[in-house]
Amino acid sequence: MALTSPRRSALADQVIAQLRNQITSGEWPVGSRIPTEPELVEQLGVARNTVREAVRALAHNGLLDIRQGSGTYVLATSELAGVMQRRFATADPRHVAELRSVLESSAARLAAVRRTDRDLKQMDALMARREASWAAGDAEGFVAADATLHLAIVAAAHNDVLTEVYADLGDVLRDYLRGDVGPELRPEDLMDHSRMVEAIREGDAARAADEAAGHALHCPPDPA
Secondary structure, rough: OOOOOOOHHHHHHHHHHHHHHHHHHHOOOOOOOOOOOHHHHHHHHHOOHHHHHHHHHHHHHOOOOEEOEEEEEEOOOOOHHHHHHHHHHHHHHHHHHHHHHHHHHHHHHHHHOOOOOHHHHHHHHHHHHHHHHHHHOOHHHHHHHHHHHHHHHHHHHOOOHHHHHHOOOOOHHHHHHHHHHOOOOOOHHOOOHHHHHHHHHHHHHHHHHHHHHHHHHOOOOOOO
């Protein structure tokens, strides 16, 4: 007799959907601690076992991290992002750089052809925020602004699949950039992105792709 998978209750599925929506909508950002189990029971009006099942399911899918004695934290914004975060957490930084090079070079090439005026305004605003963060010595602010600028360039390619894949890699790429930048911002280490943005503005696909590939391949030297 063939085995069949037991079906999870519809109520548990509804709770999972609600919790997932809190994560994907940004109500519970990556790194934040979600409400405690008793708080979720009260807010949702369901049994403790139902909440526990939903939290465990999302933890299994990589969205949540259950830390005994501390709480449950948001680990990723989608199942694929969670998988990528776990899969590439210990990857060789140079391999991550090569992956960035492939994705960002292709995206910049497409963006130079497809970008809109709105895309360019967004890039300009993020460039200004990136430079202001660097000038202020705000390392974490710089990482956020730089990562968002690159995502905006990928989005300007107007390829939904490419944008979603790149966004799901976001946590991995930010971790890489955070390690590359370090806690102290030194003037000589700032990588100028203005040439890449200008190439996209001017519709020069080949130059945009070359600039993006070079930035992505920037990697700290191997330890001696």
